[in-house]
Amino acid sequence: MPSAPKTQKDAASPSRKGDFDAVRNDIASILDQPDYDDGSIGPVLVRLAWHASGTYCAETKTGGSNGAGMRYEAEGGDPANAGLEHARRFLEPVKEKHPWITYADLWTLAGVVAIKEMGGPDCKWKPGRTDFVDDSKCPPRGRLPDGAQAAEHLRFIFYRMGFNDQEIVALAGAHSLGRCHSDRSGWEGPWSVTPTKFSTQYYKMLTKFKWEEKKWEGPRQFRNEDLGEELMMLPTDMALIEDEKFIPWVKKYAEDRDAFYKDFADVFSKLIELGVERTDDYESAPTFSKAEGDKKEQEAKSKI
Ligand code: HEM
The missing domain is CATH 1.10.420.10 (Peroxidase, domain 2)
Structure with missing residues (x-):
């Protein structure tokens, strides 16, 4: 697990495709935010990873951490996800610096890095999640828990x-x-x-x-x-x-x-794997062309 470099030099270093340690370091470097809540965005990043994954249905194999559906109103606008737009916004500079990482990978990795940096255990994380190109695959609302219940x-x-x-x-x-x-x-x-x-x-x-x-x-x-x-x-x-x-x-x-x-x-690693289907060569997994993907990403960003 990398330690968290917080220097300007590290923040400006170039990104090589697949260099997940660099992404981890950049996530770690933005956790401290003195003006936000209790001084850290770690907790809200953990909640983002959890809500991205917790829509999974084992029977229908729908929902889960693949897809980054929260970029779309269908999922992002679910009242259960209120507040998570802050987490997504904080991560945007990391995505801009490492444009090759999918949002779905970034959000789950951010949860894992936040847990570790806040003194928690190492949770296993594997890349390979793809981003939906539209909102048609977003899971139905109502799959996340309601705190008022038993x-x-x-x-x-x-x-x-x-x-x-x-x-x-x-x-x-x-x-x-x-x-x-x-x-x-x-x-x-x-x-x-x-x-x-x-x-x-x-x-x-x-x-x-x-x-x-x-x-x-x-x-x-x-x-x-x-x-x-x-x-x-x-x-x-x-x-x-x-x-x-x-x-x-x-x-x-x-x-x-x-x-x-x-x-x-163990259980957090299992959670963030829900709904993830990898091809043998997951780096080439997105099924849309680069131009199409860039356009969709621009549209999605405007909704974050
Ligand atoms: C057991 C069912 C659960 C219910 C009903 C529940 C409900 C909630 C609610 C109502 C909030 C406050 C949201 C806000 O007002 O900002 C919250 C925050 C949070 N939840 Fe849960 N949650 C559950 C499970 C989980 C799980 C499984 C995780 C992660 C493994 C988790 C991690 C968090 C974290 C870290 C926060 C704090 C977010 C922040 O500080 O912004 N929760 N949860």
């Missing part, structure tokens, strides 16, 4: 992707990162006191603290202030300690950092 809904959503109960709980540990924004999802606040650091804090908060329903005008969420600042849980987060099959995994990951890091790396 355990049954989580199973419905994640089983469709091909995950089991343990994997659902491991994936949800990403909520140690970042925060809810009232102008995006309606909910408000962070899950942990270190929202830019990958950790087991989410599970610790769930198992060690008492959560009460927040009294406010906004959508139903839970609050706790024992660590000196108000932290939050969604109804779906609470479902992980209310469900008898989920809770043993929450307790395990609260106590066993190594198990969580390993299981998270």
